[in-house]
Amino acid sequence: MKELIFRVQTSNEHPHYVVTVCKAEKNLTVHCTCENGGPHTLCKHRLSILAGKAKWVISENVTDVEQVRSWVAWTDVGQAINKVTQAQKKIKEAEKDRDKALERLKAATEEADAAREALIQAMND
Numbered sequence: 001m002k003e004l005i006f007r008v009q010t011s012n013e014h015p016h017y018v019v020t021v022c023k024a025e026k027n028l029t030v031h032c033t034c035e036n037g038g039p040h041t042l043c044k045h046r047l048s049i050l051a052g053k054a055k056w057v058i059s060e061n062v063t064d065v066e067q068v069r070s071w072v073a074w075t076d077v078g079q080a081i082n083k084v085t086q087a088q089k090k091i092k093e094a095e096k097d098r099d100k101a102l103e104r105l106k107a108a109t110e111e112a113d114a115a116r117e118a119l120i121q122a123m124n125d
């Protein structure tokens, strides 16, 4: 069994959380000491490390995140993590599309308001 332990930063009173990644053959287990780090939950720290991102890692073994990424590729966690990151990407794209649509909606509404005002003006001249 191989094991990697990362300290990750927090935004609260805790000094840090600890993410533990264990690999035994094709089985990968990942735990985090944060409030969402137990079974049946998914925290951003584990998700980030499994995706090969060192964003929250503050321990000196930060480059070991790459090792985790290669472990993940050979387990069922790999496909699942890909689906999650793809879905998150879709959310971000959809949010951008929404923001652009809202800008167009605002501009079109302003244009319609101005045109209505001009029509009212023209009818009363």
Ligand SMILES: [Zn+2]
Pocket (backbone or CB within 6 Å): 017, 032, 033, 034, 035, 036, 037, 043, 044, 045, 046
């Ligand atoms: Zn966590």
